[in-house]
Amino acid sequence: MSEKPLADLARSPSCADDYDPNSMSVEKARDYIKRYLSPVSETETLPVRESLGRILAASIISPANVPNHDNSAMDGYAVRTADSQENGETRLKIVGTAYAGQPWAGSLEAGECVRIMTGAVIPAGADAVIMQERVVQEGDTMRHAEQPRAGSNIRRAGEDLREGEIVLPQGHLMHSADLGLIASLGIGEVSAYRRLKVAFFSTGDELASVGQALQAGQIYDSNRYTLHGMLTRMGVEIMDLGAIKDDPQVLEQVLTQAANEADVVITSGGVSVGEADYMKQLLQKLGSVLFWKIAMKPGRPLAYGKIGAAHYFGLPGNPVAVMVTFYQFVREALLVMMGQASPPPLPMLQAICVEEIRKAKGRTEFQRGILFADEDGTWKVKTTGAQGSGMLSSMSRANCFIVLDEDTGSLPAHQLVRVQLLEGII
Numbered sequence: 001m002s003e004k005p006l007a008d009l010a011r012s013p014s015c016a017d018d019y020d021p022n023s024m025s026v027e028k029a030r031d032y033i034k035r036y037l038s039p040v041s042e043t044e045t046l047p048v049r050e051s052l053g054r055i056l057a058a059s060i061i062s063p064a065n066v067p068n069h070d071n072s073a074m075d076g077y078a079v080r081t082a083d084s085q086e087n088g089e090t091r092l093k094i095v096g097t098a099y100a101g102q103p104w105a106g107s108l109e110a111g112e113c114v115r116i117m118t119g120a121v122i123p124a125g126a127d128a129v130i131m132q133e134r135v136v137q138e139g140d141t142m143r144h145a146e147q148p149r150a151g152s153n154i155r156r157a158g159e160d161l162r163e164g165e166i167v168l169p170q171g172h173l174m175h176s177a178d179l180g181l182i183a184s185l186g187i188g189e190v191s192a193y194r195r196l197k198v199a200f201f202s203t204g205d206e207l208a209s210v211g212q213a214l215q216a217g218q219i220y221d222s223n224r225y226t227l228h229g230m231l232t233r234m235g236v237e238i239m240d241l242g243a244i245k246d247d248p249q250v251l252e253q254v255l256t257q258a259a260n261e262a263d264v265v266i267t268s269g270g271v272s273v274g275e276a277d278y279m280k281q282l283l284q285k286l287g288s289v290l291f292w293k294i295a296m297k298p299g300r301p302l303a304y305g306k307i308g309a310a311h312y313f314g315l316p317g318n319p320v321a322v323m324v325t326f327y328q329f330v331r332e333a334l335l336v337m338m339g340q341a342s343p344p345p346l347p348m349l350q351a352i353c354v355e356e357i358r359k360a361k362g363r364t365e366f367q368r369g370i371l372f373a374d375e376d377g378t379w380k381v382k383t384t385g386a387q388g389s390g391m392l393s394s395m396s397r398a399n400c401f402i403v404l405d406e407d408t409g410s411l412p413a414h415q416l417v418r419v420q421l422l423e424g425i426i
């Protein structure tokens with residue numbers, strides 16, 4: 001979508017139906033963000049091994065059937081089902097052996113069979129394979145009492161992939177199995193969208209960098225470290241611009257630099273109620289930025305918009321709120337901008353919460369949880385303990401969010417709750 005509607009919305013919120021920056025639901029905020037995302041268009045050609053975590057700019061088309069021939073699914077004997085006795089034992093003469101990569105060149109005649117190994121081409125005339133554990137071999141004779149069905153234990157040509165079939169579509173995020181899948185087609189290179197460039201920094205006079213001695217009232221800047229980790233997991237190109245003091249001139253310089261060099265700019269701090277007004281004024285001076293109070297906990301303050309051509313996300317300053325808002329808003333937006341039109345959401349399931357949960361209605365809460373299976377395999381969940389938005393240890397211990405919607409209040413123990421999985425991404 002063009003920038004003009006976003007600029008119009010920033011100047012006059014009434015131009016959008018049901019836009020209310022003082023009472024924005026999580027889903028509504030996600031929807032507004034998605035309306036204005038613009039994916040990268042530049043592409044590059046990569047060796048398959050370097051494409052892990054990248055998004056395909058062109059579909060992978062199978063150049064041949066996979067497998068490219070009928071082959072045996074196991075070690076055994078290739079037979080003609082017409083030779084099998086309906087009652088009693090069948091005796092067949094072993095006339096050869098077929099190995100993977102070394103087909104048997106003949107054609108089976110009545111009363112004959114071929115010893116065959118897993119992956120070997122099915123000999124002409126054979127229509128089934130009997131596994132070796134179900135036969136008795138005596139010299140050059142094999143006997144069995146099985147009544148094989150035509151096609152049993154045979155992998156048909158093209159049963160995995162057909163020639164001309166779309167193997168992986170444009171917009172697919174490459175995983176480890178995809179590398180082997182593409183290699184199995186004999187394809188050595190893929191077209192992928194270029195890496196998204198993301199610049200980020202923290203704001204606040206109270207922030208000290210790791211390695212510095214803390215002065216009175218200072219805290220160490222942890223947000224840049226969690227952002228670095230989350231962005232690294234996503235495979236984007238990272239620009240860490242440091243911790244920036246509450247100086248309007250310096251902030252304007254850093255924001256302008258970031259917007260000129262990156263596709264996305266992420267800040268933590270400076271968008272909360274009570275923060276210096278110049279931060280909001282500066283962002284509105286440089287671009288079209290919307291400020292919301294999201295009906296969620298943690299992570300109530302959020303800003304989204306454009307600074308020049310760059311997308312901007314202003315995240316809260318509290319460490320847990322930074323991570324929660326990143327996973328609920330930024331992660332999906334980045335995937336769209338990376339070239340994945342409809343990224344799958346984080347997995348959500350139901351589990352029994354083994355303890356009481358205290359919550360006020362009217363907002364969505366993302367409580368940090370520990371998902372586990374009890375002795376009988378039932379999935380259960382418990383909180384990590386205290387849920388303060390400054391308690392980063394709660395995220396370190398968590399493998400999920402317990403997601404409680406706006407209409408949900410406090411819950412007694414042993415209730416079913418929704419659980420959003422984080423394992424493998426945090």
